[in-house]
Amino acid sequence: GAVVSQHPSRVICKSGTSVKIECRSLDFQATTMFWYRQFPKQSLMLMATSNEGSKATYEQGVEKDKFLINHASLTLSTLTVTSAHPEDSSFYICSASRFGASGNTIYFGEGSWLTVV
Amino acid sequence: GESVGLHLPTLSVQEGDNSIINCAYSNSASDYFIWYKQESGKGPQFIIDIRSNMDKRQGQRVTVLLNKTVKHLSLQIAATQPGDSAVYFCAEKEMGPGAQKLVFGQGTRLTINP
Numbered sequence: 001g002a003v004v005s006q007h008p009s010r011v012i013c014k015s016g017t018s019v020k021i022e023c024r025s026l027d028f029q030a031t032t033m034f035w036y037r038q039f040p041k042q043s044l045m046l047m048a049t050s051n052e053g054s055k056a057t058y059e060q061g062v063e064k065d066k067f068l069i070n071h072a073s074l075t076l077s078t079l080t081v082t083s084a085h086p087e088d089s090s091f092y093i094c095s096a097s098r099f100g101a102s103g104n105t106i107y108f109g110e111g112s113w114l115t116v117v
Numbered sequence: 118g119e120s121v122g123l124h125l126p127t128l129s130v131q132e133g134d135n136s137i138i139n140c141a142y143s144n145s146a147s148d149y150f151i152w153y154k155q156e157s158g159k160g161p162q163f164i165i166d167i168r169s170n171m172d173k174r175q176g177q178r179v180t181v182l183l184n185k186t187v188k189h190l191s192l193q194i195a196a197t198q199p200g201d202s203a204v205y206f207c208a209e210k211e212m213g214p215g216a217q218k219l220v221f222g223q224g225t226r227l228t229i230n231p
Contacts, residue, residue: 006160034218034219036221041125042125042224043206043221043222043223043224044161044206044221045221046218046219046220046221049218091158093160093161095219106151106163106219108153108160108161108162109160110159110160111158111159111160113158
């Protein structure tokens, strides 16, 4: 079964509103999670690294004030798209690293489709 | 055959044939590589990984080859099945303490013809 869960899987919002996407690690603690964005027929683009208890690290070109990331607990990171516009419509995917004896394993969520109308 | 589309390169193979998907990576410091399969509307699914101290690793029906000299990675899928149709991505990252970020390649759409 899934070890990283995203919610909602699909969301439609009006232009100018904000929408929050959750990423949860289900049976492990994740001090670091990653947020990706994927436009149709394109690859996954890393947006930011979400760090539990501290500020997220954003990739170049990603507006931190538009894509707010909160990692308040060891099992939950949230991505809030503020003042959404149609061009923000995309597939948003999170991943979490699970540390084990053999190193760390990366698990991906099932993604969240955002449509801004 | 293989063609480059506007975004994703595509590869079409006959069911039962072997397929080879290629990937060029950019970071010389990357020492861990993963191949993912992504079906439409879903998150990436782990297929196989390889560390930089290896040049070949085999799984069930899949083999990954790594050529660090030319920074090239390939995924071979043997005896392709209809369920193999998907988009395949290579990803790279640097090993070490902590959770380094994973950077994805362009991706290739694999289509299996009956």
